[in-house]
Amino acid sequence: MILANATNFWARESGSGGLFLMVFLTLAICAALIFGLLQMPSRLRRPVVATFTFVSGLFYVLLWIWPQAQDRKPTDLPANFTESVSFWLSDALPKIANVSNILTAFLLGLGVFSLMRVHLTRLAKKQRDWSFSIVLLVSMISITIFGYWDWAQRQGMTPLQLEEATKIENWTTARLGQSLLFDGLLQAMDAAMFSLIAFYILSAAYRAFRIRSIEATILLASAFLVMFSLLGLADLFWSNMINAAGGSDPASFINNFRLSEIAGFIQKTFQVPGIRAIQFGIGIGALAMGLRLWLSLEKGGVS
């Protein structure tokens, strides 16, 4: 029953006294926690952090293990204990996700602060490459100003006004600046960096495919076969040769030597099992790592 009522615990009405009370209580609890942690003897910090880690992890473990309520409607109340817990967990999920979003936002501030400190110091001391620091700081500040200015102008607009505002003849200075900096510069530079990959693939492939060993030779041969199977003209030419050699009979053994068959054999027999084996290893490794972190079994810097 308590858990059944608790479904509303996560869903206070916006602007209600209950919500403000919860916000106030949360702030007070957080302040008390921070104060308590600062005052706590060092030997006690590890168990406290370990307990917090365990409880936080337990939520997600429960969310995964606990049977999920099916076909739930907004007006439904839980029918039994299992559903009560399931409802409570699924109602709590967005709120818990919000906590991590808020923490990430604070940490982003920390990251931006670090970035600014590095570049302001470099600028103040006229260290090497200080001119790049000017570019970074000016870009960062200007895109923030224009982005926020543009966002502020669009607040309170009706959908019709928003549609009108997006037409180029109605662009304000803020919209123009934001578009120039974001779409005109940042997106274009992103695309330029991405396009560099094509050239890097070429140079990396050249080094990888150089025949230095038996393995490199096998790699080269398999890569060529798979690539040729994807080239329509090469596939057509090869297919004609196979047909001429008796491949027009579907039962003929020579049909196994069509490019698409060879490429399929390489991919299905060697590539897919290889990738799956690697994925098993990665998955089990992540599981073991997650367990060690959750149960605070790791010694050293991260737990």
Added chain:
Amino acid sequence: MQYQDTGWIGIAFTLMLVFFVLFNIRRAGKNNDIYIRKIPGLNAIDEAVGRATEMGRPVLMVPGLGELNAISVQALRIFSYVARTAVKFSNPIRLCCSQAPVFAVAQEIIRDVYQQEGVPEKFDDETVQFLSDRQFAFAAAVSGKILREKTAATFFMGEFFAESLIFAETANAIGAIQVASSTENTQTPFFIAACDYVLIGEEFYAASAYLTREPVLVGSLIGQDWSKIAILITIIFGFMMESVQRGQMTGMEKQPDGSYTPIAEQRLKKANETFMHNVFNPDPPKPLEITRPQKPAEEGAGGGE
């Protein structure tokens, strides 16, 4: 979790793997002399840092583009070892982060390393840096750093995507020794093509056990091996069962509700009638008839036009 679709086998298997890991972690404390095969990429760390020291150039580390999760934490654990080696040689370190939470954790870990080695004053603002959370802005920033500072050794470990080749080729262009590992299967071939040493798949997770030989980590590694053996046995058992059962004749037909009815003529078993198929695909559920109590209607709600 939705047991009606998947059955109990997935969760039972996962709990078995969890048991293997925890049991071996507990067991490992008693036996520290456990063989771990050589991993050339990890043996190369000291060589790479030593070379950077000789050349008087920094060591660069990137923990990928991923959020703060098991992968980035594992990358930071490896980097704490690399950083310790570099600090011993008084070598400058550049650890570049693209995610703010990873940056915050990395800063603490590397600062701890400097303090433990007795040189906290050498940790400065540029040791651990947050550069950008945009993929290609980050790629440009790291590439710029590699080129300007002429890093002698680079370590790329974690979740990498399209930018992996930009990093690896830029570092290759200046002749840096590169040790890399990506948990993304699509990026591993790029690293293999462009880097000197690559940790593939589980080698990435085995790295901390290999480098530190801590009983907990070594035990966890043995647990992982047990888990892989369990998976291997399941696969072998599965294909043998399938091979045998697909050749068997049956006189029963499986109905959509999961029941079996006799048929006039015997036939070969279908794919959905084998043991392994039934284990991983439980019988289809009967139609759901869920009746739940309803919330009381709010005053003034509904009814209006």
